[in-house]
Amino acid sequence: MGKVNIKSIAAALNLSPATVSRALNDSHEVKATTKERVLAYAAKHHYRPNPFAKHLKTGKTNLIGVVIPFLSSPFFLEFIDELYKLSLLQHYTLLPFQTQNNERTEKEALDFLIRQNVAGIIISPAFENSNTELLKSIHYDHCPVILFDRIQHDLNTYKIGIHNSLETFKATEELIKKGRKRIAFLCGKDIGNAKDRIRGYKNALHNYSIPFQKDYVIDADYQDPTENIDSELKEIFQRLQTADHMPNAIVGGTDTLSIKILGVLADLDLRVPDDVAVIGFTNTNLANYLNPALSTIRQPTQQMAQLALDLLIRLMEKQQDRREIQYDDFLLGATTIYRKSTEIA
């Protein structure tokens, strides 16, 4: 069978392409009967509009680019999943990309998205101020950009995240109240929100007059959660153990690290929570099945996704120069769940 497009439909029905186009787009200026004829024929012959032609003409797409560090982290996975569900309802199509915390890969993803002429972009940057100039030029001249999760970024736009310093403050405080004073903090190197999370941790120590120890802030450098950083972590803690300087509590600053640390501690024959209590950021129900069940700080991914999409759509529809808009930061509340790993007798 030949290809079925507007021209062939027009020919078959003795109409002009313009009328067919109008009928397919449910224009009010076309007779009801013609509309029916066209629609019936189109359905019968499985007409599929060619988006390339359409977009070439209109210059618009219903694509939304989503740029995240990686999928293999429960938080980002949940976020994307929520976003999928929501965008489906609004007839937007998601184009997800991973950066592996790498600025170059991020740039390539952004370039690709622009070539695809996406209508908007939702991003959690590879690291603090990665691709700042590129993102600014996209946001100002091409399509709106919204930041989430890693919102430490000079791009002037809506930012959706949680109150990172507050959350780590509370978690650290909880450990202190339970009598632990040698508290370590795990964080990803250069990750956009690490600073805030460390600040909360430091403030809590300060509030309870516990001296801050530099070697208790443990930077892990990873591009990918599936990477084997376990041995790196193990070495660090082994060194602390040897120096008789082992912490008796740990705050996990990222999804990935919070889970990995349990395996590391088990390897070192340290009992959780007796020897070392653990609490960390993590968005997975699996935390409850871990050994021991892990206390977690859980980000509200559903809310975050909803808000990101709403704000983005609002920006996409607005004609105003995006340089001149007054943007707000949205800091949502996280949910902390205390489980076995912080249950100190």
Added chain:
Amino acid sequence: MGKVNIKSIAAALNLSPATVSRALNDSHEVKATTKERVLAYAAKHHYRPNPFAKHLKTGKTNLIGVVIPFLSSPFFLEFIDELYKLSLLQHYTLLPFQTQNNERTEKEALDFLIRQNVAGIIISPAFENSNTELLKSIHYDHCPVILFDRIQHDLNTYKIGIHNSLETFKATEELIKKGRKRIAFLCGKDIGNAKDRIRGYKNALHNYSIPFQKDYVIDADYQDPTENIDSELKEIFQRLQTADHMPNAIVGGTDTLSIKILGVLADLDLRVPDDVAVIGFTNTNLANYLNPALSTIRQPTQQMAQLALDLLIRLMEKQQDRREIQYDDFLLGATTIYRKSTEIA
């Protein structure tokens, strides 16, 4: 600044659009100096080719559609992740879609992919023979389709999976050898590979003269792993308990169920492995950190992704009528890891 496209470059350099196009495509029939001039100008003005125009003209894309039941299952996540890495190297772009085990959603995804004019599709169908006719018409008339994981499907194409019956046979046999005889099997309703997995389980029972019991095959009907089927499972096992017919071992037929069952058993105050031993399909390192560490059958996602992409590219490049190709099935080996949950004293 005005838009920079082939025409504007041509105007600025006093060339024709045709020459510019040739230069950008590194055609040999264009003078080296002109080529340089064009490339320099393009780079300086951040020229980005418009894929919509290009594809409208050539009718070809470098897009690969990937259709999976859901992302929130470790196996599919790993698979997609591997596919991302590999396709990046080959300059293909992935368009991933989830079906939630729903034929209608799957159809919408496939329709979308065709409209996007993807060069090929890799799919694990929503269930056995879902969208058979549509997939056939796509494969024969539009672009090659490759099946993976859930390969019980009438579509005649390359199929990549594991030897499901063999793997469940071995797992069941192991439990039998450890003295367990009341062995239950968990599986997703209608999922394409459930039949084979059940067959392996049955064969093992048969080989050791253990009578097959119908109520030990437990169907769980879920659209999404994050769904709350825990209570459903709990009820089923509670009923078995009451009837004094509780199994003392369980084989988990899917990623999702294998993990969930641990929580259910804990809720029912059953000890693993003492009261009930558990082994199941699951592609996550987290299995090692679960309570207790879960024995797993792990699919070779990296190999599967590599093979899927290789075969797809081969088909995309071949001109032959796809009805007439002789397709093979590829059954790769899985890796079974025995951990605490099957450690029977």
Added chain:
DNA sequence: TTGTAAGCGTTATCAC
């Protein structure tokens, strides 16, 4: 209410 025609950015087929 419908038709005509131009044009979106690119590539391919001719000429020159």
Added chain:
DNA sequence: GTGATAACGCTTACAA
């Protein structure tokens, strides 16, 4: 080597 020109499938003034 390079330049005109048509064409891909669609939308949209403008005309009728």
